[in-house]
Amino acid sequence: MVSKPEIPVQRLPREAYVSEEWLEREKKELFSKSWVFAGVVMDFPESGDYCTVQVGHHSLIVIKDGEGELKAYHNICRHRGTELLEGKGNSGRFIMCPYHNWVYDLGGGLRELPAAKACFPDMDKKGVSLLPASVGIFENLVFVNPEGGANFNSWLSGLDQIAWPHNIASDALEESPEDIIYELQCNWKVFAENALDGYHLAYLHKETLGGPLHDKNIWEAFGQHLVWWSTEREGVKHRIPQFVEKSSKGSGLKTVKGAEMPGYGGVYVLFPTTFITPNPWGFTVSTLEPLDANTTLMKVRNWAPKGWLSYSFRAKDIPGYDKASGLIKSSHWTKHPLETGDFQTEDIWVCEKMQRALQSPHHSVIFLAKGSGGEAALDFFQQRILDLMPL
């Protein structure tokens, strides 16, 4: 359980949530060493299948090599540094830079270059390869880290012992046909800390999650990560609020096999930017990507029992859908957030309210609610940031 310190305190200054200089420091000192969700193993069925991921200042490539292994590289040509790949796709057996056609194999080694003898008479190709980043796989989720040789198991810190029963690679589950992308008018940490706040559940989400109260939910730490449980049922660790369980009864929602039993967590916050909610009706991975100090993209991928996609997210059904951009934005809400019946919309509403208030030099946080089901998890999260970038 998140128990230290006894009385949680706000450790980050106001600037951490509003200043571009602070975000710049985060990019250099935090994100350059962070494991970030890149996709799932099913995104890479064939060799040459790739995706690109932006992690702070780092543009990274995750690609399946000829042996069926996932590899991660910096998306930088070793000639004059052009970005090699964009978006996602299949590169074939090689990665070719579009500028002067240098060709790399999927293991990252430089294989060919035009006019090699004439233009680079002294070059030893063997010594030239793409800069390695690191890749790790956990429960079919693929993570990347800009640092080569980063230790994925040490980052997992025992999470593999308490993972969910959902197998997203199995035939029993299928992914929604579209990613949902929110453009949030708040700092990424404002949204992250809201997700870690066990004190607000019974109040802001009175009509949607209906709790639990501060003493009926807990966050437990695993390394840098935090996992949430409801303890409303005589202390048994459960993954959904009792109110939600009750209101879902008779809804006819199809459940994921094995996901009804208690034990595994309801929310996994994988430090710093990955949020996983495995529930009896599906499985969701959300990631936060700061656009600037005051704006964040949240990308959501969702899985549900096969044949049950009517349950899963559709962007157009979400409050704030902007047809022109395809993004979900508060500027496109058509009714009051508290009337949507959607707890995510309720969260976005308060996070954006907090971000506006944070612009004032009078903004301060003096009190945080005690207890791991209060606001102690915010203190814990802020400490993990300060571990990497001390004040």
Ligand code: FES
């Ligand atoms: S920059 Fe890539 S081949 Fe020249």
Ligand SMILES: [Fe+2]
């Ligand atoms: Fe919330």
